[in-house]
Amino acid sequence: MIKRLFNFHGGIKPASHKSESADAPIRPAPLPHRLIVPLRQNARASARCIVETGERVLKGQRIGEAEGTLGTAVHAPTSGHVVDIAEHPMAHPSGLDTLCVVIEPDGEEAWIEHAPFDYRSQGRLATLTWLRDCGIVGMGGAAFPSHIKLGSGKGMDTLIINGAECEPWITCDDRLMRERAAGIMAGVRILRELLGARRVLVGVEDNKPEALQSMREAARADTDIEVLSVPTLYPAGGEKQLIRVLTGIEIPHGKLGSEYGVQCFNVGTAHAVHRAIEHGEPLLSRVVTLTGNMAQPANYEVLVGTPIEHLLPLAEPREDTDRYLLGGPMMGFALPDLSVPILKGSNCVIAASPALFPPPQPELACIRCGACARACPADLQPFELYWFSRSRNFGKAQEYHLFDCIECGCCAYVCPSHIPLVDYYRFAKSEIWARERDVKAADQARERFEFRNYRQEREKAEKAARLAAKAAETKAKLAQKPAGADGDAAAQGEAAAEDPKKALIAAALARAKAQKAAVQPRNTDNLSPEKQAEIAEIEARRATADTGTEPSRAASEEKS
Amino acid sequence: MLTALLIMTGIALILGAALGYASIRFKVEGDPLVEKIDAILPQTQCGQCGYPGCKPYAEAIANGEADINQCPPGGEEGIRALADLLGREFKPLSEEHGVEKPKSVAYIDEQTCIGCTLCIQACPVDAIVGAAKQMHTVVDPLCTGCELCVAPCPVDCITMEPIGETIENWKWKYPVIEIRKAQ
Numbered sequence: 001m002i003k004r005l006f007n008f009h010g011g012i013k014p015a016s017h018k019s020e021s022a023d024a025p026i027r028p029a030p031l032p033h034r035l036i037v038p039l040r041q042n043a044r045a046s047a048r049c050i051v052e053t054g055e056r057v058l059k060g061q062r063i064g065e066a067e068g069t070l071g072t073a074v075h076a077p078t079s080g081h082v083v084d085i086a087e088h089p090m091a092h093p094s095g096l097d098t099l100c101v102v103i104e105p106d107g108e109e110a111w112i113e114h115a116p117f118d119y120r121s122q123g124r125l126a127t128l129t130w131l132r133d134c135g136i137v138g139m140g141g142a143a144f145p146s147h148i149k150l151g152s153g154k155g156m157d158t159l160i161i162n163g164a165e166c167e168p169w170i171t172c173d174d175r176l177m178r179e180r181a182a183g184i185m186a187g188v189r190i191l192r193e194l195l196g197a198r199r200v201l202v203g204v205e206d207n208k209p210e211a212l213q214s215m216r217e218a219a220r221a222d223t224d225i226e227v228l229s230v231p232t233l234y235p236a237g238g239e240k241q242l243i244r245v246l247t248g249i250e251i252p253h254g255k256l257g258s259e260y261g262v263q264c265f266n267v268g269t270a271h272a273v274h275r276a277i278e279h280g281e282p283l284l285s286r287v288v289t290l291t292g293n294m295a296q297p298a299n300y301e302v303l304v305g306t307p308i309e310h311l312l313p314l315a316e317p318r319e320d321t322d323r324y325l326l327g328g329p330m331m332g333f334a335l336p337d338l339s340v341p342i343l344k345g346s347n348c349v350i351a352a353s354p355a356l357f358p359p360p361q362p363e364l365a366c367i368r369c370g371a372c373a374r375a376c377p378a379d380l381q382p383f384e385l386y387w388f389s390r391s392r393n394f395g396k397a398q399e400y401h402l403f404d405c406i407e408c409g410c411c412a413y414v415c416p417s418h419i420p421l422v423d424y425y426r427f428a429k430s431e432i433w434a435r436e437r438d439v440k441a442a443d444q445a446r447e448r449f450e451f452r453n454y455r456q457e458r459e460k461a462e463k464a465a466r467l468a469a470k471a472a473e474t475k476a477k478l479a480q481k482p483a484g485a486d487g488d489a490a491a492q493g494e495a496a497a498e499d500p501k502k503a504l505i506a507a508a509l510a511r512a513k514a515q516k517a518a519v520q521p522r523n524t525d526n527l528s529p530e531k532q533a534e535i536a537e538i539e540a541r542r543a544t545a546d547t548g549t550e551p552s553r554a555a556s557e558e559k560s
Numbered sequence: 561m562l563t564a565l566l567i568m569t570g571i572a573l574i575l576g577a578a579l580g581y582a583s584i585r586f587k588v589e590g591d592p593l594v595e596k597i598d599a600i601l602p603q604t605q606c607g608q609c610g611y612p613g614c615k616p617y618a619e620a621i622a623n624g625e626a627d628i629n630q631c632p633p634g635g636e637e638g639i640r641a642l643a644d645l646l647g648r649e650f651k652p653l654s655e656e657h658g659v660e661k662p663k664s665v666a667y668i669d670e671q672t673c674i675g676c677t678l679c680i681q682a683c684p685v686d687a688i689v690g691a692a693k694q695m696h697t698v699v700d701p702l703c704t705g706c707e708l709c710v711a712p713c714p715v716d717c718i719t720m721e722p723i724g725e726t727i728e729n730w731k732w733k734y735p736v737i738e739i740r741k742a743q
Binding site for chain 2 (some may be wrong): 044090096125363423426430432437438442443445448449450451452453
């Protein structure tokens, strides 16, 4: 049966450049001298370190525990010693530091004990926790935790497996599908069961016939898994675009595919799920394409935490390389530092030269041609977003669905004025996020300030009430027994009947007197005659100096 | 003539009743203007404006007692937002109330802290934890950077540390065309 496919709006056809590295089989990258494993795998969440410097770790041992709702675990990619836990630059456009565990491999590759996970008998929740603790995140680039995407397991109709790999140059998913289709399919079956989806659609762009072939073969036995060839058009691998092409469902602005019964996973993620469930192996490595201005473009299986500068010599970058891009040429970013480690979401390193990637031409004024709107796959009005972002009119930009922009770069690609449109959208998005954070912090501060004021008022009132109650109590007590044992106190008590403050003082005086009479310094018994004489002398001296000392102070002086 | 008068009186009575009913039925609690001003203020609760907190300052602005340029933490952007809301002219931050500083949080040097609780009492948002003769510490996500705890400390162990850029709060910069030196 030939399924009818649908089209999404816009899209572009940049030169694909897949042939450079598509024929290079996946090879394991040699072990680096040092692995720098960031505890943070994306900008949203960081794991909590659970190892110490000097500790020996085994391959697959958990070194970071999942923290927060979007947290996932991080593992030691090989056996060795933790030599440092320190801040280190991360593969992020900012080039800022994040906490990393530095491991010196011992070359033994000694695995921690691991066994397959029986997800059928353990139940859904335990399986999702297992995936989280295996550090399974989306391998398509965003590194979003997969256990969150698997959600509640209700209301899902279609599972989409994304093998489109629409960005130019990248071939890691292509190679994975060619070489490990059986593993991917095993992962797809697990995902389908966990999601409770009725059908599975695997989308592969038609420029990867070998991958299509091997995926079809792997899925031959399954009647509910369809492997479909998708026309090559960037960005067919975008989540909403692939959903549109395969199912015809158009996800409205501001909504997610899961709200329409569709969930999307990358082929790499499916493979990682298969390794985690059927082999009990956490996510330790990924396939990375090394391409661009290189003599030996290649695909390597790279351990998470391998510094990029260690990988580059493997593909022999040419001399005129002036910078390196992480990710594809459309959505990736120039690496600020080559010592940064590979993350779970790093799919491709491209060597860029002025010949391959000419420097951007100077930005000209927008001529309102509308080419960007025709190219936008998210059905947005990029020129409007550009004007609003440029003038910092963020409210208006949000009204025009700025947050539906997937930053695919189609608009900037077609712009005849060479405006870096995506840079403006990214700027506007991060400004809006910063403002939202500020507003949240301000609301919290307001609430805490108001609560503190309320608490202070309450404490004041409580204290006043307590004092009043105590005064009333004393007053009542004194009124009850006007003639006490002590005639002096009784006289004072009578006088105090009119004045509660005086009553309090009188009561305190009486208490002190009683205490004075009762307390006998303990160390005055059985003393030698000399000591007694000494004490008497001191007492006499004190009597001449000061007549009104307290017994307790006298006792302490005696002790010394 | 009389009918006309009666009709007019009748209409007046009906409308008056409707207005009276509406004023009771749709009564707005509190001053919405104060709320709007308070929403713009940064809630630092630092008192640099001369009022004990952001809400009292918002009330003072609404009553016309205070000017809109007395809030250093809100900075120029805050003044612009207030000017926009109140339909007034923008004016630069009044110097007697302080200067705009980068956002920072209080940091207690735990080696020096003697546990006197004075800073805990000074903190307007209860962001300092500790007890008498116990070490104190600042819960930094809650700290507004108001600096009110700095002065009361008898051993000067509190310093203000600017909030650095992290991956979580990093922002994309405004796209600018790089000016390169002519070769």
